[in-house]
Amino acid sequence: MPDEDVYSGATRGVPLRGFVSQVTVEFDMRSIIQSLGLVPIVLGAALASAPLSASSADTSSFNPHGFKVPTGVYRCDLNRSVNVREVSADMSSAVVQFDKKDYRMHAVGARSGALRYEDPQSGLVWLVIATKSMLLDTKHGRQLANECKT
Numbered sequence: 001m002p003d004e005d006v007y008s009g010a011t012r013g014v015p016l017r018g019f020v021s022q023v024t025v026e027f028d029m030r031s032i033i034q035s036l037g038l039v040p041i042v043l044g045a046a047l048a049s050a051p052l053s054a055s056s057a058d059t060s061s062f063n064p065h066g067f068k069v070p071t072g073v074y075r076c077d078l079n080r081s082v083n084v085r086e087v088s089a090d091m092s093s094a095v096v097q098f099d100k101k102d103y104r105m106h107a108v109g110a111r112s113g114a115l116r117y118e119d120p121q122s123g124l125v126w127l128v129i130a131t132k133s134m135l136l137d138t139k140h141g142r143q144l145a146n147e148c149k150t
Contacts (some may be wrong), residue, residue: 003061054103057139059078062092062109062110062115062116067115067128068089069087070085070127070150071086071087072150073083074133074146074148074149074150075148075149076146076147077146077147078145078146080148081097082097082098082133082135082148082149083097084096084097085097085102086140091107093105093106093107093117094107094108094117094126096117096119096124098135098145103119103124105117105118105126106118106119110127114127114128116128116130121136122139123138123139124136124144125137132146132148133148134148135148
């Protein structure tokens with residue numbers, strides 16, 4: 001039995017003719033163009049938070065904007081919270097608590113200039129920018145906490 005499109009009645013592999021083929025092609029092209037519109041956003045976000053190589057991320061360059069990381073509880077969107085329990089004097093490491101677990105994170109350089117702390121074992125990343133902070137799970141590709149502020 002041939003595989004038939006429910007909406008157009010066309011059989012898969014058989015070219016469409018007339019108005020239906022024009023609508024189908026326009027719909028397909030529109031879908032492709034819309035999905036391509038997200039590529040710069042996704043790529044930009046990935047590059048902005050990507051760590052620099054070890055050779056360019058020494059301790060004097062991981063915090064080019066001089067961001068401060070106050071200890072304490074950060075309130076975040078979706079009623080979440082992150083507790084920055086400890087920050088070393090040189091700001092090269094921090095202990096971040098999330099979901100009742102402590103994560104010792106180390107500062108690394110970020111291409112965007114954000115202050116970036118990573119725990120390679122868990123895959124968690126704590127990003128600090130001028131107006132907010134966020135906690136990311138890089139192993140599962142998701143945000144755990146966003147718009148975090150003290």
